[in-house]
Amino acid sequence: MESSSRTERYHLVCRECSLERLYHAANDADARSRDHAADTGHRVVVDRIT
Numbered sequence: 001m002e003s004s005s006r007t008e009r010y011h012l013v014c015r016e017c018s019l020e021r022l023y024h025a026a027n028d029a030d031a032r033s034r035d036h037a038a039d040t041g042h043r044v045v046v047d048r049i050t
C-alpha cells in the first residue's frame, strides 16, 4: 500500500456529548465511533480532514 494518505486526519465528534478526538487512521476512528455508539447510543460523526 502507498503511504500517500499519511497526512490525513479523522475528526471524530459525538453529537450528543463532549467526545471529540483526532485520529490518523480511518480504522481507529471508525472503531472508536462504533464503540462509543454501542456503549452510549450516541450518534457519532467522523469527518475526514485532508
Ligand SMILES: [Zn+2]
Pocket (backbone or CB within 6 Å): 014, 015, 016, 017, 018, 019, 036, 040, 042, 043
Ligand atoms: Zn457521546
